[in-house]
Amino acid sequence: MRVRMAAQAAWRQALLLRDDTKGVSAVEFAMIIPLMFVMFFGMLDLSNGFAVDRKISQISQGIADLASRYTTLAETDVTNFFIIADAMLTPYDKTQLKATISQVYIDPSTKTAKVVWSRGDEKKNVGTVVTVPTNLIVKDAAGNYLPNQYLILGEANYKYVPTIGWVVPKGGLTLTDAMYTRPRQTSCVVMVTSCTPP
Template sequence: MKHFARRSLRHFLADTHGLGAVEFALIFPLMLVLYFGAFEITQMLTADRRTTSVAYTAADLVAQAASISNGEMNDVFAASSAIMKPFSTDGLSIRITSVVANAAGVNKVAWSDGHKIAPRSVGSNFDLPAGLTTPGTSVIVAEVFYTYTSPISSAVTKSINFKEVSYLKPRRANSIPRTN
């Protein structure tokens, strides 16, 4: 009996039939996690890049204008929002502000508009990076906030917030007037 048990155990340990199926069953969950993790990281990076593109495009469209009206500002918001597709634009907020440096070199808000976010107060101080303005010049500032919600990993994280700020100087004048 002992000899039979020892021989059966040796035969069982030497048998390689089904070994591939066992290895696959052990590795498959890890492969799935890696695949969906790579997909998720790619989606987040794409959303972050598009947030950057929205900020630059919004500032660029306004900086090219000689003046900007309500209708043109709505067009800028619509065109900028379209960049986010195929991602949802529900979590997208855009604020465009014209900042003018007065004679003393203090940066003040000349006008501001917001899409799903409150505009800045006209006349309020605005901190800009050093050297961006000189007295009598202005800068268009586009602030974009995007809340990314993953289609597959809502169990891991609810949402990720991206923020991008773009600064551009007006191209046709020292400052861009806002008209109604």
């Protein structure tokens, strides 16, 4: 009998607890707050990453475009291009930026693109073979490469390290971009003395 009364009392207590809604909001908030933090700081890291990636694309395009406007480039001109690239990266850390400008010659006999000159943080050696998108190479009706083709290559990369690192890896991501442009006023842009291909 006592056991039965104790069971009924426990059952009544359980029913009272079921109907008691005090503290439900606090429990729900405690369950949701970690997800809210991950979403907020994850969005912060991702949006900063996308912004830096966009700036890297603009920098590679900008330095290639600037170089392609000249007939002859001086070292001071190229230095100024890199100063502009640093300014374009504002407000992000410019010490992580690596920018390079190169001119490549498309050799019609070997059908390869080789570096004629290069300047920047990761400059290429003269004669280095680079990959050029095929749609940028001018060919005749028979599919042969036309002679005297030069392209300016602007490259930029940036080691993006997130503020929090909950969504983007804490070690960071290397964001890269490359852009080709054609010299606008002459067939090639002279750097130092000539455009002689390697």
